Amino acid sequence: MVGTEQQRGRGIFVGYHRSRSRSPSRRREEVEREAGELTPSASEDDDAEFLGEEERQRREEELIQRRRRERKAILEKHRKAEGESAGRTATDATTTRLEEPPERVPLAGDAAAAAVNNDDVPSSEPEHPVTDNSERNLSSAAACTGGGGDDNGDDDMFASGDDDMFGDDEDAPEGGPAEAGGAKGGVEAKLAGPATNAEPEAIRGKGLADDWDDEEGYYNFRVGEVLHSPTRKYEVYSNCGQGVFSTVLRARDHGWQAQQGSEGASDAKPVEYAVKVVRANEVMHKAAEQEINILRKLGGADPEGKRHCIRLLETFEYRNHVCMVFEAMDMNLREVVKKFGREVGINLKAVRTYAYQLLVALKLLRTCGIFHADIKPDNILVNSSHSSVKLCDLGSAMYAGNNELTPYLVSRFYRSPEVVLGLPYSYAMDMWSLGCVVYELFTGKIAFPGNSNNQMLKLMMDLKGGFPKKMLRRGIFVERHFGSDVNMTFFLVETDPVTKQPMRTAINHPKVTRDLYKELEKKAVKTTDRKKLHQFADFLGQMFMLDPDRRITVNNALVHPFIKDST
Numbered sequence: 001m002v003g004t005e006q007q008r009g010r011g012i013f014v015g016y017h018r019s020r021s022r023s024p025s026r027r028r029e030e031v032e033r034e035a036g037e038l039t040p041s042a043s044e045d046d047d048a049e050f051l052g053e054e055e056r057q058r059r060e061e062e063l064i065q066r067r068r069r070e071r072k073a074i075l076e077k078h079r080k081a082e083g084e085s086a087g088r089t090a091t092d093a094t095t096t097r098l099e100e101p102p103e104r105v106p107l108a109g110d111a112a113a114a115a116v117n118n119d120d121v122p123s124s125e126p127e128h129p130v131t132d133n134s135e136r137n138l139s140s141a142a143a144c145t146g147g148g149g150d151d152n153g154d155d156d157m158f159a160s161g162d163d164d165m166f167g168d169d170e171d172a173p174e175g176g177p178a179e180a181g182g183a184k185g186g187v188e189a190k191l192a193g194p195a196t197n198a199e200p201e202a203i204r205g206k207g208l209a210d211d212w213d214d215e216e217g218y219y220n221f222r223v224g225e226v227l228h229s230p231t232r233k234y235e236v237y238s239n240c241g242q243g244v245f246s247t248v249l250r251a252r253d254h255g256w257q258a259q260q261g262s263e264g265a266s267d268a269k270p271v272e273y274a275v276k277v278v279r280a281n282e283v284m285h286k287a288a289e290q291e292i293n294i295l296r297k298l299g300g301a302d303p304e305g306k307r308h309c310i311r312l313l314e315t316f317e318y319r320n321h322v323c324m325v326f327e328a329m330d331m332n333l334r335e336v337v338k339k340f341g342r343e344v345g346i347n348l349k350a351v352r353t354y355a356y357q358l359l360v361a362l363k364l365l366r367t368c369g370i371f372h373a374d375i376k377p378d379n380i381l382v383n384s385s386h387s388s389v390k391l392c393d394l395g396s397a398m399y400a401g402n403n404e405l406t407p408y409l410v411s412r413f414y415r416s417p418e419v420v421l422g423l424p425y426s427y428a429m430d431m432w433s434l435g436c437v438v439y440e441l442f443t444g445k446i447a448f449p450g451n452s453n454n455q456m457l458k459l460m461m462d463l464k465g466g467f468p469k470k471m472l473r474r475g476i477f478v479e480r481h482f483g484s485d486v487n488m489t490f491f492l493v494e495t496d497p498v499t500k501q502p503m504r505t506a507i508n509h510p511k512v513t514r515d516l517y518k519e520l521e522k523k524a525v526k527t528t529d530r531k532k533l534h535q536f537a538d539f540l541g542q543m544f545m546l547d548p549d550r551r552i553t554v555n556n557a558l559v560h561p562f563i564k565d566s567t
Contacts, residue, residue, distance in 0.1 A: 060215070212319050217279040218247055219321050226254050227275060227323065229316040234275055234325070245284065245395050249275045250328070272328040273313070280320045287395065288322040294397045295324070297368050308361040310381065310392035329381035329390060333437065336382055337444055345444035345523050348532055354380075354389050355438050355539075356563050361391040362434065362554045366427050369400045373425075375433035376414045377440060400427070407453055407477045413446050417460055417467070418548045420453045421475030428548035431557070435543030442536070443523045447544075454481050454493045461490070461510040464546050471547060516541055535562035 213219055227234040233254035240248035252270035278288040295312035305311045305327075314325040331339070333354070340346055358380065365372055372379075374396035381390050396410075402424075409419050409429075416432035419425065439447040448463075450456035461467065472478050472488050483489040483506070492505045517537040524533055539562040542552035557563065 213280050213321075217281045217284070218242060219277045219280070219319065221247065221249055221277070227251065227318050229314055229318075229323070229325070231314060234273060236275070240274065245287070246276050246278045249277060251275050251325075274326045274328050276324040276326065277318075278322040278324070285322055288324070291394050291397065292322075292324065294368075294370055294394050294399075298364060298370070298394075301368050302364055307364040308357045308388070308390050309364055310390045310394075326392070329392075330384040330386070331382055333377035333380040333382065333389065333441065336386065337377065337441060340386075341441075341444050343444045345440075345442045348442060348524070348528055348536065351438060351442045351536075352532075352562065353387075354441060355434075356558070357389050358391065358434055358437070359554055359557050359563065362427070362430055363558070365391075365397075365430065366554055370394075371398050371400060371403075371425060371427065372396070372430050372433075373398055374410055374414075375430050375437060376411050377437055380437065405476060407480075412450065412453070412456065413448060415453070415456060416548070417457065417546050418471070418475075420457060420477065421467075421471060421481075422477035423471060423475050423548070426548055427554065428551040431543055431551055431554065432548075435540055438543070439540055442520065452493070454491075457481055457490070458492050458507075458510075460544075460546060462512065463514045463516065464544060465512050466490075466510045468547050516544075532562065535560070535565070538562070 211220055221236050221239065223237060225236045227236065227249075234251035235254040236249050236251050238250040240250060242248075251273045278284050292312065292315050295310075298307075298309050299305075299312055301307075302309065310329075311327045312324060313327060316323050316325075337343065337346065345351075358375075362372075372391065372394065374393060375391070379391065379393040381392050382388070383390075405422050405424070407420055407422060409425070410416065410433060414433040414436045416429045419429060436447045439445075448456055448459040450459050457467075469488065472482055478488075481490060483491060487508055490507045490510060492507055493502055494505065495501070496503045517534065520533055520537055520540075524530075539552075539557070539560050542560070543557070545551040552560070
């Protein structure tokens with residue numbers, strides 16, 4: 001029985017994998033390995049599953065050799081031309097970098113191309129993902145410093161005895177937090193105009209032969225390397241990490257010290273950026289076009305950058321890689337919890353501030369008709385003063401509509417029940433994920449730490465009771481977890497501790513075994529306002545409604561007493 005479920009789960013995913021380059025949902029390239037539910041695909045290339053290992057290696061070797069021959073011919077041509085004109089040696093010619101203004105070729109248009117998307121869920125979840133780097137690295141600008149964090153006194157921001165963090169923004173609701181977080185460094189967003197290719201035509205598209213790319217299409221950056229865009233030059237000085245979708249680099253304006261002039265202060269700092277370099281892959285290229293399209297739409301709806309979504313400053317193409325330039329931030333929320341909460345959560349005032357700002361971001365997404373579809377602490381960035389957060393990594397985002405259903409959308413711990421059961425997605429999907437994030441900020445613990453979709457459903461029912469029958473009748477993946485009897489019995493799949501084999505346990509009438517307020521109270525300190533704590537428990541309870549139609553909306557959440565009332 002379990003083997004049949006495994007095959008069915010694999011079959012559904014493979015069919016989805018083959019079609020996702022055409023679907024607006026643009027789902028993940030790598031498979032999340034969930035116990036008893038999914039088997040990882042053999043290759044990231046869509047055609048690889050039809051080729052044997054020897055044939056694939058032979059084709060790759062042929063491609064490498066052909067590119068080397070082409071590169072050798074080009075270099076020989078340059079060597080002869082430069083030798084005749086300037087008397088340069090062959091060695092000089094082969095090591096010369098072509099940095100003259102290149103020919104610029106427009107990238108494909110910003111049509112909402114259907115493509116697969118990244119999945120930064122690791123093959124096996126860590127026991128405590130606070131320290132997991134594989135998820136953190138995939139964020140568009142996660143962990144990229146914005147001039148360095150100010151550690152002196154910042155810990156007090158998250159202390160229970162802090163002053164009220166809410167500012168005086170005129171746009172903020174009465175008693176609510178201020179909307180902080182405009183763009184830093186005086187950089188104007190380049191939201192119009194096509195991306196361009198800043199690489200000379202003679203050497204474009206030969207990254208593998210020249211060690212610009214590795215065998216998987218990731219760009220092999222070098223510290224000190226200068227990336228040329230149509231408007232500026234970005235000097236790479238570090239990297240933020242590498243995920244399934246791209247590599248994120250830390251960069252600053254090239255020659256910024258010379259630009260300071262005689263009046264420049266000796267302690268002046270350069271403007272810093274996060275440059276997302278997408279893998280050189282046709283499918284990834286299409287996915288990048290979709291992400292850029294969404295980011296530009298959000299930027300057009302929020303030109304001043306006050307609605308707490310990461311700002312796309314510029315796009316360009318470099319050595320056959322799509323590059324997206326973002327404003328730099330300091331760290332992500334998972335790192336905030338680890339650093340300031342010592343893995344036990346941060347104070348309620350800080351949680352309230354961040355929750356308000358993230359609700360503002362969700363409202364912007366809804367205004368633009370967009371689902372983020374991967375909200376988690378890793379994809380929420382904090383500025384250097386830790387007063388403002390921004391939602392980032394729109395690589396999983398999609399436009400609202402008739403999107404393809406898959407039970408592996410959103411990282412598992414933040415995945416809503418309707419996704420697991422196979423119901424149509426709505427904006428409520430992101431609200432559930434935000435509830436998981438807010439719970440984790442305060443407690444330092446994962447709200448639903450299931451190791452599979454099946455166990456996720458069990459943990460949800462432990463908190464909220466059984467699922468409404470109307471959800472179970474409509475979900476296309478319900479039969480994986482529930483029986484067809486009149487009671488729609490839930491079958492919990494666990495591993496037998498003795499035989500190590502999967503075993504199924506029937507649960508006819510799921511009972512509530514968790515008390516949300518008591519869980520929050522255990523993490524609260526003596527100075528925590530109990531009235532606000534009760535409001536917080538009610539706020540989370542409405543975000544964790546199993547039925548998405550009954551889950552609190554973003555507009556109602558913004559006027560909930562926990563958010564609206566300052567005391």
